[in-house]
Amino acid sequence: MTNAEARVPLLRIVSLTKRFGGFTALDNVSVDIPPGERFGLIGPNGSGKTTLINCISGAFRTEPGTVLFRDEDITPLQPHVRTRRGIARSFQIPRPFRSMTVAENLMVALDFAAHEHVSVAQRRDTMMSILTQMGLASKANASATKLSQVELRKMELARAMATHPKLLISDEAMAGLSSSEVDEVLDLLMSLASQDITIIMIEHIMQAVMRFSDRVMCLDAGKIIAIGTPSEVMANQRVQEAYLGT
Amino acid sequence: MDLLLDAVVIGVLLGCFYAAVSIGLSVSFGLLDVPHVAHPAFLVLAAYLVFFINEHYGIDPLVAGLIITPLFFVFGLAAYRLYYETFERRGSDAGVRGIAFFFGVAFIIEVLIILQFGVDQRSVTAAYIGKSWRIGDMRIPYRMLVAFGVAMALTLLLTLYLSKTYMGRAIRAVAQDQEALRLMGANPIRVKQWAFGIATAVLGLAGALLIIVAPIDPTLDRAYIGRTFCVVVMAGLGSMSGTLVAAVILGVAESIVLTMFGASWAPAIAFAMLLGVLAVRPQGLFGRRS
Numbered sequence: 001m002t003n004a005e006a007r008v009p010l011l012r013i014v015s016l017t018k019r020f021g022g023f024t025a026l027d028n029v030s031v032d033i034p035p036g037e038r039f040g041l042i043g044p045n046g047s048g049k050t051t052l053i054n055c056i057s058g059a060f061r062t063e064p065g066t067v068l069f070r071d072e073d074i075t076p077l078q079p080h081v082r083t084r085r086g087i088a089r090s091f092q093i094p095r096p097f098r099s100m101t102v103a104e105n106l107m108v109a110l111d112f113a114a115h116e117h118v119s120v121a122q123r124r125d126t127m128m129s130i131l132t133q134m135g136l137a138s139k140a141n142a143s144a145t146k147l148s149q150v151e152l153r154k155m156e157l158a159r160a161m162a163t164h165p166k167l168l169i170s171d172e173a174m175a176g177l178s179s180s181e182v183d184e185v186l187d188l189l190m191s192l193a194s195q196d197i198t199i200i201m202i203e204h205i206m207q208a209v210m211r212f213s214d215r216v217m218c219l220d221a222g223k224i225i226a227i228g229t230p231s232e233v234m235a236n237q238r239v240q241e242a243y244l245g246t
Numbered sequence: 247m248d249l250l251l252d253a254v255v256i257g258v259l260l261g262c263f264y265a266a267v268s269i270g271l272s273v274s275f276g277l278l279d280v281p282h283v284a285h286p287a288f289l290v291l292a293a294y295l296v297f298f299i300n301e302h303y304g305i306d307p308l309v310a311g312l313i314i315t316p317l318f319f320v321f322g323l324a325a326y327r328l329y330y331e332t333f334e335r336r337g338s339d340a341g342v343r344g345i346a347f348f349f350g351v352a353f354i355i356e357v358l359i360i361l362q363f364g365v366d367q368r369s370v371t372a373a374y375i376g377k378s379w380r381i382g383d384m385r386i387p388y389r390m391l392v393a394f395g396v397a398m399a400l401t402l403l404l405t406l407y408l409s410k411t412y413m414g415r416a417i418r419a420v421a422q423d424q425e426a427l428r429l430m431g432a433n434p435i436r437v438k439q440w441a442f443g444i445a446t447a448v449l450g451l452a453g454a455l456l457i458i459v460a461p462i463d464p465t466l467d468r469a470y471i472g473r474t475f476c477v478v479v480m481a482g483l484g485s486m487s488g489t490l491v492a493a494v495i496l497g498v499a500e501s502i503v504l505t506m507f508g509a510s511w512a513p514a515i516a517f518a519m520l521l522g523v524l525a526v527r528p529q530g531l532f533g534r535r536s
Contacts, residue, residue, distance in 0.1 A: 083431035113431030
């Protein structure tokens with residue numbers, strides 16, 4: 001960690017503010033995320049977690065504030081351009097292309113996010129190796145509508161991986177899963193992190209966040225109320241108050 | 247009984263013709279959700295261009311249709327870009343205002359056609375127009391067989407295009423979840439523009455069929471708004487093979503009603519079926535949305 005912090009941050013968020021009418025969803029948020037970090041993002045419902053990742057992935061315009069990715073100001077870039085730069089995200093509620101097979105779902109990502117021209121055969125190889133890693137190889141030709149909840153979550157991650165991300169934002173990939181399924185997805189994320197992919201994980205399952213993260217940030221009402229190692233953040237009184245609502 | 251059999255056979259061929267003129271709308275409205283009420287006007291415009299090429303250069307109408315196909319592709323790209331910049335990107339009621347936009351476009355096309363070609367009916371000449379194939383007592387006009395062949399080819403080509411090519415996959419993806427596609431690194435607007443270009447390009451051949459099957463006049467598009475939308479909605483938005491099946495059902499229904507109850511009822515069939523489908527099975531026969 002200390003080594004990583006010394007390097008240039010992969011993602012740098014500077015004074016980010018996002019308002020919806022009179023409501024301030026994010027209030028002057030600044031944070032640096034070094035490459036290779038496993039970063040946990042927590043906070044009560046409505047605290048601005050999803051707004052923050054929408055600002056990173058480009059779904060929302062920010063005003064004012066700057067998002068720097070690998071030293072480049074990506075604030076004016078559209079979401080699909082940010083994806084090509086190496087920012088991927090999975091959705092809280094899986095959004096597969098339902099008329100397609102699992103393989104086709106991944107191929108869409110491989111078709112468009114490939115950084116250099118690669119042949120169809122190579123794309124297919126990449127697709128199969130991602131599916132194998134995700135434990136979905138046997139489902140390659142199944143329709144996306146036939147997958148179980150945990151398989152859908154894995155496919156969301158697989159699709160995100162197919163865009164060759166340097167930063168993967170996982171938005172509650174484990175919500176609603178059984179504890180053994182949570183472990184499965186957590187192991188997957190761990191193995192992705194070990195492949196030099198920086199991961200921001202949003203999660204309500206506190207145990208999972210604590211096990212996963214190098215560093216945790218807690219948002220409340222659009223402000224950072226704590227940032228540090230998992231144990232530091234858990235011990236923080238404001239975090240406890242935010243969660244217990246006192 | 248013979249009369250009924252006749253009506254069914256002609257109806258199937260008529261249905262194939264309807265499929266060919268509707269399949270572009272199946273992409274633009276069915277997959278892209280663009281309220282493209284000017285689709286039939288584009289179709290009639292294509293038919294007039296085919297007429298022009300046929301009359302001036304003596305080129306076969308189908309070949310003329312192929313000649314204007316790339317022109318219509320570019321026309322489609324431009325039309326979508328104009329629609330997107332002026333309407334679609336401006337918010338949630340774009341659908342309603344989009345209908346107004348396309349109605350306007352349809353009327354402008356009608357007027358331009360009248361200014362250029364007048365209000366008289368126009369037709370083309372080709373070896374297969376006006377002749378029939380006799381089987382027993384039945385006579386099948388060759389022009390309807392041409393419609394059958396072209397419809398089959400268009401349906402097959404579009405189905406293959408959407409399932410086998412990377413752009414086809416992206417078009418199916420944009421139909422389902424534009425934002426998810428964006429996160430795959432594709433620009434959904436570009437994908438939709440391309441798809442709209444394809445939807446317009448197939449009107450080249452469809453327009454040729456329109457004038458091969460019967461003479462045309464500038465306001466013919468109005469008769470096809472009901473038919474094409476009926477076919478696309480009945481098919482289940484965005485299904486190519488569904489479009490063929492739905493069009494054949496419409497063709498057979500129209501043909502039987504025409505034979506049994508007379509011509510004045512036939513035009514009402516499309517709207518009646520459209521309302522029936524919306525009431526009973528709003529997702530269509532092969533609906534994409536569950």
